[in-house]
Amino acid sequence: xxxxxxxxxxxxxxxxxxxxxxxxxxxxxxxxxxxxxxxxxxxxxxxxxxxxxxxxxxxxxxxxxxxxxxxxxxxxxxxxxxxxxxxxxxxxxxxxxxxxxxxxxxxxxxxxxxxxxxxxxxxxxxxxxxxxxxxxxxxxxxxxxxxxxxxxxxxxxxxxxxxxxxxxxxxxxxxxxxxxxxxxxxxxxxxxxxxxxxxxxxxxxxxxxxxxxxxxxxxxxxxxxxxxxxxxxxxxxxxxxxxxxxxxxxxxxxxxxxxxxxxxxxxxxxxxxxxxxxxxxxx
Amino acid sequence: xxxxxxxxxxxxxxxxxxxxxxxxxxxxxxxxxxxxxxxxxxxxxxxxxxxxxxxxxxxxxxxxxxxxxxxxxxxxxxxxxxxxxxxxxxxxxxxxxxxxxxxxxxxxxxxxxxxxxxxxxxxxxxxxxxxxxxxxxxxxxxxxxxxxxxxxxxxxxxxxxxxxxxxxxxxxxxxxxxxxxxxxxxxxxxxxxxxxxxxxxxxxxxxxxxxxxxxxxxxxxxxxxxxxxxxxxxxxxxxxxxxxxxxxxxxxxxxxxxxxxxxxxxxxxx
Numbered sequence: 307x308x309x310x311x312x313x314x315x316x317x318x319x320x321x322x323x324x325x326x327x328x329x330x331x332x333x334x335x336x337x338x339x340x341x342x343x344x345x346x347x348x349x350x351x352x353x354x355x356x357x358x359x360x361x362x363x364x365x366x367x368x369x370x371x372x373x374x375x376x377x378x379x380x381x382x383x384x385x386x387x388x389x390x391x392x393x394x395x396x397x398x399x400x401x402x403x404x405x406x407x408x409x410x411x412x413x414x415x416x417x418x419x420x421x422x423x424x425x426x427x428x429x430x431x432x433x434x435x436x437x438x439x440x441x442x443x444x445x446x447x448x449x450x451x452x453x454x455x456x457x458x459x460x461x462x463x464x465x466x467x468x469x470x471x472x473x474x475x476x477x478x479x480x481x482x483x484x485x486x487x488x489x490x491x492x493x494x495x496x497x498x499x500x501x502x503x504x505x506x507x508x509x510x511x512x513x514x515x516x517x518x519x520x521x522x523x524x525x526x527x528x529x530x531x532x533x534x535x536x537x538x539x540x541x542x543x544x545x546x547x548x549x550x551x552x553x554x555x556x557x558x559x560x561x562x563x564x565x566x567x568x569x570x571x572x573x574x575x576x577x578x579x580x581x582x583x584x585x586x587x588x589x
Numbered sequence: 590x591x592x593x594x595x596x597x598x599x600x601x602x603x604x605x606x607x608x609x610x611x612x613x614x615x616x617x618x619x620x621x622x623x624x625x626x627x628x629x630x631x632x633x634x635x636x637x638x639x640x641x642x643x644x645x646x647x648x649x650x651x652x653x654x655x656x657x658x659x660x661x662x663x664x665x666x667x668x669x670x671x672x673x674x675x676x677x678x679x680x681x682x683x684x685x686x687x688x689x690x691x692x693x694x695x696x697x698x699x700x701x702x703x704x705x706x707x708x709x710x711x712x713x714x715x716x717x718x719x720x721x722x723x724x725x726x727x728x729x730x731x732x733x734x735x736x737x738x739x740x741x742x743x744x745x746x747x748x749x750x751x752x753x754x755x756x757x758x759x760x761x762x763x764x765x766x767x768x769x770x771x772x773x774x775x776x777x778x779x780x781x782x783x784x785x786x787x788x789x790x791x792x793x794x795x796x797x798x799x800x801x802x803x804x805x806x807x808x809x810x811x812x813x814x815x816x817x818x819x820x821x822x823x824x825x826x827x828x829x830x831x832x833x834x835x836x837x838x839x840x841x842x843x844x845x846x847x848x849x850x851x852x853x854x855x856x857x858x859x
Contacts, residue, residue, distance in 0.1 A: 369600065372592035380590055394656070394690055401689025401719045404696075408715055419737060470723065477725035481751060484758040485779075491761075492782035557774055560790040564772045566816050567794025568659050569603070570610045570809045575662065579614050579805055 311385045330392055354578035360390075361576035406430065433470075436462040506548055513545025606819070610812030617808025625810055630768055630786035631799050634744070637766040637785075638674050641741025647681040649740035649765070651756060652695060653747020654687040654727055660772040661691055663794050664747035667770070669698040670800045671744050676706035683738060684717045687727040692719040728752035732759040745769040745784070746793070749776045757783035770796065791817075 409423035440462035512518025528537030593600035770788030798806030
């Protein structure tokens with residue numbers, strides 16, 4: 307049973323690979339058909355049972371006594387995770403269809419910004435084509451002659467590392483400018499709170515750079531018990547104190563609340579306590 | 590893998606807290622509904638929607654960039670209620686998603702919101718847009734849409750990471766009223782710097798209760814508050830015990846050094 311759900315290498319067992327996909331699709335359509343045919347009053351119960359069983363596995367796996375980091379259920383963790391991955395994979399197809407529908411429609415109607423949509427559609431098909439070719443025929447030569455030797459893998463790497471990778475880095479680097487403009491607004495001294503924020507930020511910044519530490523390096527280091535009190539006023543020590551004694555407890559306080567909120571929400575979903583699931587709507 | 594028997598104290602605490610929350614949900618569902626304090630950020634939602642409508646601009650919503658986890662579900666729940674208000678105002682929604690599963694749930698949520706408000710005619714397939722699952726490609730796409738469509742209000746509720754400031758600053762530059770909330774504590778300072786209202790910490794999970802006054806949500810909030818009191822009490826006891834221990838150690842009073850602080854730290858470690 308466990309082996310049945312293990313990932314299959316398409317190159318080694320192509321028949322089994324495609325048979326599993328077909329079986330997965332059949333099960334998915336079967337479940338959807340059952341949900342569709344089931345009377346409305348039972349639909350919520352069916353979903354609640356599946357949700358409860360899914361959550362129950364992880365609860366049982368956590369609470370069953372374990373030796374050496376594993377118990378009877380631990381061996382099935384990968385299997386359950388694979389099932390969730392497969393269910394999620396179907397949704398990717400739906401997302402891609404929705405994305406392409408919208409942008410192809412824009413291109414066909416030449417709506418405002420249709421050029422961006424055309425770029426997306428072309429990029430999508432280029433990446434899909436060369437992604438597949440890179441997986442199944444990476445060494446196949448695409449262009450040859452005049453000193454050129456371009457394989458499928460080369461084109462894929464050009465698109466991925468040369469395109470997506472660089473574009474991603476460019477967008478990431480923009481954050482530096484956004485931080486500067488946001489910090490300017492946040493640190494403008496307009497109230498007591500923003501003044502405190504500005505002062506704290508200034509101390510942290512000075513405490514983190516060489517120039518800042520030079521300002522107070524005439525104070526003792528704290529290695530002599532007679533003068534160690536004055537070491538507290540060195541800017542790097544004040545910065546550390548702010549980070550560890552003020553910032554960290556506040557962050558942990560917020561985390562306590564968030565964790566409790568997550569636990570409460572997870573319990574409500576797991577036990578289907580929300581009346582009318584899907585955010586107040588009857589399923 | 591972590592298991593309950595690695596630390597029975599923590600596991601027992603999780604069971605106790607879970608019991609308290611479920612008990613309070615059941616009590617609230619039976620009619621004993623509590624009241625909760627004001628959350629300014631959530632009071633501003635209608636103001637933001639009203640302003641966007643007056644300006645003739647749509648409202649933008651982003652339910653984070655992760656898959657369908659607890660944080661995203663909480664965000665979608667809030668956005669569903671906001672979409673209902675937007676539909677009532679007769680305005681348009683643009684919801685940007687970075688996950689195909691979230692897109693499906695979001696489509697249904699927004700469509701239902703318009704149907705509830707009796708404005709199905711306003712809903713189109715372009716209202717909920719799946720852009721990409723790549724973090725910075727999504728950020729670039731969202732920033733482009735914000736610049737082109739110029740929403741009057743932006744609601745950012747979900748799991749955000751390094752890209753949070755790209756959305757918030759772009760929205761700020763085009764003059765949108767922005768309300769944000771995230772369970773990712775590292776992103777809260779960025780939202781505070783760039784948004785008009787920010788929902789912090791457990792307020793994020795209390796938002797649905799505050800907006801809908803649904804007894805189940807409200808009961809859950811009471812359970813969370815009782816649990817928080819238990820945790821605060823434990824932290825305070827830990828502080829006192831650790832202080833006694835420190836004092837005893839420093840003054841040679843080893844008979845007072847009871848090592849309780851170690852027990853408490855173990856208890857709170859996870």
